[in-house]
Amino acid sequence: MVGELLKGLASFRRYQYSADNPAMPKLVAEGQSPRFFIISCIDSRSNPGTIFRAPPGTFFEHKAMGAIVRPYSKETALSAALQFALHYNKVDTIIIMGHTQCGAIQALADNIDDEAISSFISVASGALQTAKNCCEGHDEILARTEQEVVLQSVKNIRDYPSVKSALVEGRVKIKPWLFDMQGGDLLEYNPKSEQFEIISGSSEYDDCRQD
Numbered sequence: 637m638v639g640e641l642l643k644g645l646a647s648f649r650r651y652q653y654s655a656d657n658p659a660m661p662k663l664v665a666e667g668q669s670p671r672f673f674i675i676s677c678i679d680s681r682s683n684p685g686t687i688f689r690a691p692p693g694t695f696f697e698h699k700a701m702g703a704i705v706r707p708y709s710k711e712t713a714l715s716a717a718l719q720f721a722l723h724y725n726k727v728d729t730i731i732i733m734g735h736t737q738c739g740a741i742q743a744l745a746d747n748i749d750d751e752a753i754s755s756f757i758s759v760a761s762g763a764l765q766t767a768k769n770c771c772e773g774h775d776e777i778l779a780r781t782e783q784e785v786v787l788q789s790v791k792n793i794r795d796y797p798s799v800k801s802a803l804v805e806g807r808v809k810i811k812p813w814l815f816d817m818q819g820g821d822l823l824e825y826n827p828k829s830e831q832f833e834i835i836s837g838s839s840e841y842d843d844c845r846q847d
């Protein structure tokens with residue numbers, strides 16, 4: 637039933653349309669200016685809007701199974717959205733956020749026999765192979781694949797024309813993130829250590845370490 641959604645909407649209206657905090661009417665009147673563009677998995681448990689408890693107007697969002705970013709091609713939802721975010725708005729940070737226990741990565745590792753799904757996720761098979769080359773055991777391979785998919789997606793997104801020009805002009809940063817669903821931690825890839833490291837709860841987060 638959709639009652640639980642309407643209950644959530646009532647709460648949203650109470651907080652974001654109140655006389656004390658007319659955040660939504662203000663955003664409608666003045667326009668939006670989000671700084672972030674978040675690409676995440678479709679998984680209902682790693683939804684950025686839920687886990688970051690962000691007020692309206694905080695980020696643009698794009699969802700794809702496994703948070704997979706395919707190599708650039710024209711006429712895709714993602715390429716149009718990035719163009720809009722980077723050239724007609726002031727987004728300065730793109731976040732690609734995978735997550736642990738990802739069903740899409742599991743399906744990739746299990747070589748799922750479903751053309752509608754496999755035709756999309758198979759683009760990440762290079763990440764699975766990298767994981768197989770360096771890890772042993774099913775769980776370790778899955779965990780490493782989740783990380784490698786994020787890194788591969790970062791590599792791919794850098795080739796999107798709108799992103800490429802924003803990078804050249806120094807207008808945007810790209811952050812490879814992984815949400816640990818079990819523990820609730822957020823991890824970011826650190827190119828110096830070549831590891832995903834926990835940043836949630838860190839009071840000394842360096843916003844400039846990625847470029």
Ligand SMILES: [Zn+2]
Nearest residue numbers: 677679738739
């Ligand atoms: Zn997922």
